[in-house]
Amino acid sequence: MGNSIEQTVGDLQEQETLDAVKAQLAQGADPLEILQTCQKGLDIVGQKYTDGIYYISDLMLAGEIFKQVSAILIPKLGSQSATTKGKVVIGTVKGDIHDIGKDLVVNMVTAAGYEVTDLGVDVPTERFVEALKETGATVVGLSGLLTLAFDAMKETVQGLKDAGLRDQVKVMIGGGMISEDICNYTGADGWGNNTQQAVNFCKEWIK
């Protein structure tokens, strides 16, 4: 398989990517291999974002392209399955009902090959603890747009400690107003105000 799909994903060419995926399937290409090639394309997108060439809207388009590609390829995987790089739990913390930033992170972390459990918005600490125990995820992402989210994030991190999970789980927090000070305040391991940072944390923390 050539690099054309990797490049069309990297160049955010939506229709060209979908056409190429369908064409390669028709020629009998391995769906898993096509999916992995698309993920390499997403790495190009991530690098371009890091380099200041792409912006949030571009990341959203990349996530959308990957979602459509996955919808075509996953049903064709049969007994094969895409290898999961690791498990991640993500939610918007209690008191905050904003889901745009959280959804973006869910899409991009999923597209990067991680199995994501999306808990939705206004998520209490107990629900994060339950989900981490149920899934065995080793990374949790706490999202929040408002300043009220900072205390809820801190309470959630404390909840993980109380549940005996803190040593096994890395915590990333995200939102437009998050900063290093807020990260220190909440006791999280890392922070970001863009989706790529969340993907980078997953890569760094899940080996």
Added chain:
Amino acid sequence: MSADTKYAKNLALINKAIACEPVERIPLAYAASAFSALYMGVPLSQYAVKMGLQTDVSLAAMKKLGGFDAQNAPSSGAPFDVVLASLWLSKVQLPGRELPENTVWQVLEKESMTVADYDYIIEKGWPKFQNKMFAKVMNSPWDFKKFIIKTILRTPFTNRRFKKDGVVVLAGAIGTYPFEPLCGGRSMHNFFMDLYRMPDKVEAVMDVMLPHMIKGLIMGGKGSKGLGVWVGGWRSASSLLAPKLWDRFVFPYMKKMVEAVTDAGLIAILHLDQDWTRDLARLKELPAKKCLLNTDGMTDLREAKKLLDGHMAILGDVPSSLFSHGTPQQITDYVRDLINDVGPTGLILCPGCDAPFNTKFENMEAFVAAAREFGNV
């Protein structure tokens, strides 16, 4: 000093700052709606919906804090869900109704309009669609006509009350360009995908909307007797959009709106949330000394000063996170550094965006004290 004299002095000071001329002290503006209620012991469930109470509470809080020269954008008096629904085309949840008491109101960022609605706007016009959408997203017994009439009647009265306290109202009316209500109505993800997938259609819709939005904003601004109007942007920030999208769907509309309101004799207060640093240089294309760059702590104001010095004054920008979770010393340091780096000309000190509901009382008091200590030139 009489209220009239105090108002005249404050107005002269503010006008000097906007014109980037030397000032004897750096003006201090207030923007802290929900904080004001909690600072004065008023439940947010009442503050959010009771006409008149919002003005009472803001004025009382400003007085208790020791007085301000200006108020950024006083509440129109309409319930917050009504005001925000008109800007976002989205449902709004209120404390004491959908949300717990004494938490802040929140926009429910869900899709409320479809791609088919673009054709409706093109065919039937923006006002008709606005009426239809308003009915759909409102949880209160308000229709769009009632909102407009009540607002138009109320704002001159509200602004006179500020004037009686010697306080200059900067934005007598608040508005935005087509990007924001469409983004709210379609929801951010869907709208951003529309920009890539059907750019010509979105542009045609925006072209239909803009003249109505400009007309409404100027009417509101002139009627209010405030100094200017908000031209607000939040999801249209440079940090969120690819340059080709921003250049096509944001700046041309912002520019036309700003030119129209300044031609009408109003100051354009560019209330820009999020990070706009990438495109600060473009703001030089806007009329000189007739705009205020009103940011929320995320845009690089040092860069803004470098690029816009003498052209556009700055209104801002102590970040919300510092008000809610910082210390008085951090607030003091922030204000001192801001004045040193960005002032003393072309600067009006103000909380970034709107100080959050959970601002620590001592932090707002530190903000005022720091402005007094370091603001004398």
